[in-house]
Structure formats: structure tokens, C-alpha cells
Amino acid sequence: MSDRLHPRPAAATDPAISRRKLLEFFSASPILASGAVGALATLLESGASGALAQSYDVLRQAPVMNGDLIAAPAQALNVFDFEMVAKKELPPAHYGYLASGVDGDETLKANRDGFEHIRIRARRLIDVRKIDTSVKIFGETWASPIALAPVSSQGAFHPDAELAVARAARVKGHPMILSTVGSSAIEDVIKERGAPVWFMLYPTDDWAVTEALVKRAEKAGAPAIVLTVDRQGGRNTETLFRERRTDTRTCTDCHTPGFKNEVSRKPMFDGIDVDRVTNLYGTGMTWDYVRRLRGIVKGKLVLKGIVTKEDAKTALDHGVDALIVSNHGGRAEESLQSTIGVLPEVVAAVNGRVPVLIDGGFRRGTDVLKALALGATAVCVGRPYVWGLAAFGQPGVEAVLNILQREFETIMRQAGATKIAEITAASVDRA
Known part of the structure; x- marks a missing residue:
């Protein structure tokens, strides 16, 4: 900047x-x-x-x-320092889109509040000068259990969009998941990342479009297709609507009404006939849809949005390779259930048969350790790195990832863990 x-x-x-x-x-x-x-x-x-x-x-x-605002990424003490800069830099509607939960944002708040009910047990007299934060998922070793969650339309936050994020992920060694409605094509993101990225699938209500998206992502090298299943009920994003009221720009200068016009701006739909599509989220999806998708996905199939033991067990019955415990960052439903709160029941239902990832409210390295202690394989962060992107571009994303990783390594040492496997249920108490 x-x-x-x-x-x-x-x-x-x-x-x-x-x-x-x-x-x-x-x-x-x-x-x-x-x-x-x-x-x-x-x-x-x-x-x-x-x-x-x-x-x-x-x-x-x-x-x-x-x-009061940081003027450079190096001035940040924590990831929250980037949010106010992002708010200053972004148009009100764009910031509102990023900040919004649903209804009164109570589930968004619950995601953060959930961490307050988990205490970390500090251990002493353990040599923690050298620690290893690597994890292995689907045979690939990740340097860190902190992954970048899919966030839509990142061109609304910075001109370099997902390409800046991919470059930051490459520099800092973090895995990345790309959204169907990202502002960058998967081929370009993988090139900038220097490694494959997972592809988060909004299925639409036209199977031909779903197939085309899956084929393109897998051809580009995506090792996993992540089906989002938590957006079928609709949502009331009041914070977005409230911020939009203060935005004096003419939105139709950039946004043309209608689904076809909207997705025409998203490169993942280039060359795909979307005339029959009426929504992104496939509102008629059932478990039969998951079975059908399993039949065409050649790589790994991941379900994002699972928050109950019942659905976790059913997912395994349908050949799913991993789960992401998620409520869309508090943007799916006003359930007042935090993702960290429901994580243990999903982990218990899976019983080690597939990896369980989680997102929702992760802002501190201590949050990461708590999730791993409760059985998560890895965590995904969303808003914090977009704050960094909006504030300072790629350097901002790098700084956010550096802060989270540094905090995580610090609390690992305080918990007496020199590697991820040593972060166990014994590392925490639940209030």
C-alpha cells in the first residue's frame, strides 16, 4: 500500500x-x-x-x-490489526460482505466465543527448542496445519485477488482451497502457488455444469474436490445489507442482475453453458447427489459444512474421503452452534477413518492448538488472511500467516508439544 x-x-x-x-x-x-x-x-x-x-x-x-491503524504489515501485533485497515480501504458493501454473518451475527460470534470454553494445559521442563508443525493429509505433507479456506470473489478485496493469496501461501508454505466463484482461474492459482490447491465446489442446480467444473479442476491438478453442503437453506445477511446502505457507489456499474451475468465474471465458468442454472448451491441436493458426485470425482471427495455426528457417519457411508466441520464462518445459519463446540462429536463419529478439518472463527495460534487437541487434523482460516489481502495485498497475507504460525508454535512450546502428534486431548480442559 x-x-x-x-x-x-x-x-x-x-x-x-x-x-x-x-x-x-x-x-x-x-x-x-x-x-x-x-x-x-x-x-x-x-x-x-x-x-x-x-x-x-x-x-x-x-x-x-x-x-490507530497500522501502516505496514510489520506493525501488526495480531491478525485483528488488519481488520480495521481492511475496513478503511474497502467500499462499505465489500466490507459488509466479508464481515457479515446471518441474522444478528450470533453464530458468527459463537464461533469465537467457543474457544473461551477450552483451556490449555501448560507443561514444564520439556525441551521444546525444536518443534515440527508438519501434518500429512492424503499422502501429502503440509508444513503447517493452518490452511487457507475458500473465500469467494477476492477481487472485491484486492486487484490481485487469489493470485496474491497463492503467492503468499507459496512463500509461507500453507495449503490453499479455491472457491468456485473466486476471481481467479484454478490454473493461474496453481501456477502462482507452485503446487496443487483443493477446489471448493458450489454444485449449481445443473449437473452438466457440476461435471464441467469438476473436470476442469481435476485437469488443472486439484487433488481434492470440496463440496459445500451448508448453503442450501438461504440466509439473511443483515450486516451486509446494513453496510450496503452506506455505500454511495452505483452497484450496477459492476454487477448486472441475473445469475448468468454474475457468473460470467467468474473465470471458473468460462466456456460453460449456464443458461439452465438458477443458483449456485444446488438446493435440491440429497445424499444421492453425494453418491453421484463420488462417481465422477477421480481424486479425493471432501464435504464442507458437516456439524453433526449423524451427517458425519452418513458421509462415510457414501465414500467421502474427508470432512470439514464448518458453518461457513457463521454465514450459513443462525444455529448458535460454534464449530469448535461440535468438533468433538464429529471426530468421535469418524473415529479416525478420515481426516477432519475445521473452520470458523480461528484468529489465534491458541485456537489452532485447541482444535488439534480436540481431534482436528488441520484448520482453515478465512477472514484474517482476507483482511491482510485488503489492507496490504500479498505482504498482508504473508504477515497474517506468519503471525498465526508464530503464535501456534509459541503455544505448542508452552503445552510441551514438539510435534503435532503430541497435541492430544490431554493438552486441554473443557470448561
Whole structure:
């Protein structure tokens, strides 16, 4: 993001000046001896951020900020710091789309509140200097259990859209799932990611379109098709509608009414006849639809949106290869059920036969550990990385992923876990 949008004092933008002012402050302090100041100078000049974080936490993030909003990704203390910048940068309707839950947003809030009922048990006197955060899913080793969830229409948040996200995922080593109605084609996303991505399928109500989408994704190299099953009942996105009221732009300048016109802007539908399609979500889907889809998917089939043990068991009966516990980030229904709250019953129903992933409200590394301790194989984050995208593009996404990974590694050490397998039910207490 340009300095024109976020002007900052020259002193705050120059790390050398910041270091010098910090040293001048400590040199004048009667508390620190000159030797301590000298040692501090060596650390500051060497850029040893790891040493600073470990030994001099009070000095981390020392540069002065100009106002309440961060002006660069490096200033962020946590992922929430990106949200307000994203809100400032985005048109009200676009921010409202990203922020909205359904009805009064109570389920969206429940996703976050659910983590407060799980406590982490800290362990001591374990050598945790070296930890391994890798997990294996479908025979592929992921460097981190933190994956990027599918988020639609990312061109509404940044011109580089999913391509910037894919590049960030490549740099930081995180897996990615692409939405059917993303702003970028899967072939381009895989190229920028430098590795295959999963494809989240909105099935539509025309089987021919479903088949075409699956074939294209698999031809591009997607190892898994992720069928979203939580959007069939419709939804009342009040927060979006409220924000849209304050948007003075003319929406029809970009959006033409009608399904065909809307999907014509989505590259995954290029070359596909959508004349008979009336909606994305396949409102007549039943378990027979899953069986039929299983018959054409050559790779792995994943169901996203499972939140009960009954549906988890039925999914296994239909040959599903993995589940994602999800309520669409609080955007599917106003059930007041948090995904972290229902995770244990889904895990118990699956009983280790397939991987169980989860999304919904993940904002901290501690959230990730709690989900893994309750049996999740991996977690998916959505809004936080889009906040980073909207605020600063690819560097913002990278910073969000870096913060989440750093927090996760920190709490792993506090829990005495040196690898993912050591994060177990014994790592947490449920209030």
C-alpha cells in the first residue's frame, strides 16, 4: 500500500533511526549499565529478531505508529490489526460482505466465543527448542496445519485477488482451497502457488455444469474436490445489507442482475453453458447427489459444512474421503452452534477413518492448538488472511500467516508439544 494512502513520519519508516532513538533512551537510563546497553546495541544492529523476541519482548514492535491503524504489515501485533485497515480501504458493501454473518451475527460470534470454553494445559521442563508443525493429509505433507479456506470473489478485496493469496501461501508454505466463484482461474492459482490447491465446489442446480467444473479442476491438478453442503437453506445477511446502505457507489456499474451475468465474471465458468442454472448451491441436493458426485470425482471427495455426528457417519457411508466441520464462518445459519463446540462429536463419529478439518472463527495460534487437541487434523482460516489481502495485498497475507504460525508454535512450546502428534486431548480442559 502506498505512502500516499498511509503517510508516516520519516523517523518511523527508517529502522536505523528507530534503533538509534531506542539506544539513546536506554543510554540515559540509570537502570541499565553501559555493558547492557552495548549488548542491546549489538542485538539491534544485527537484526536478531528471534533473540529480541525471546530476551527483550518489551522492545518488540518498538517503532512509533502514526494513528490507530497500522501502516505496514510489520506493525501488526495480531491478525485483528488488519481488520480495521481492511475496513478503511474497502467500499462499505465489500466490507459488509466479508464481515457479515446471518441474522444478528450470533453464530458468527459463537464461533469465537467457543474457544473461551477450552483451556490449555501448560507443561514444564520439556525441551521444546525444536518443534515440527508438519501434518500429512492424503499422502501429502503440509508444513503447517493452518490452511487457507475458500473465500469467494477476492477481487472485491484486492486487484490481485487469489493470485496474491497463492503467492503468499507459496512463500509461507500453507495449503490453499479455491472457491468456485473466486476471481481467479484454478490454473493461474496453481501456477502462482507452485503446487496443487483443493477446489471448493458450489454444485449449481445443473449437473452438466457440476461435471464441467469438476473436470476442469481435476485437469488443472486439484487433488481434492470440496463440496459445500451448508448453503442450501438461504440466509439473511443483515450486516451486509446494513453496510450496503452506506455505500454511495452505483452497484450496477459492476454487477448486472441475473445469475448468468454474475457468473460470467467468474473465470471458473468460462466456456460453460449456464443458461439452465438458477443458483449456485444446488438446493435440491440429497445424499444421492453425494453418491453421484463420488462417481465422477477421480481424486479425493471432501464435504464442507458437516456439524453433526449423524451427517458425519452418513458421509462415510457414501465414500467421502474427508470432512470439514464448518458453518461457513457463521454465514450459513443462525444455529448458535460454534464449530469448535461440535468438533468433538464429529471426530468421535469418524473415529479416525478420515481426516477432519475445521473452520470458523480461528484468529489465534491458541485456537489452532485447541482444535488439534480436540481431534482436528488441520484448520482453515478465512477472514484474517482476507483482511491482510485488503489492507496490504500479498505482504498482508504473508504477515497474517506468519503471525498465526508464530503464535501456534509459541503455544505448542508452552503445552510441551514438539510435534503435532503430541497435541492430544490431554493438552486441554473443557470448561
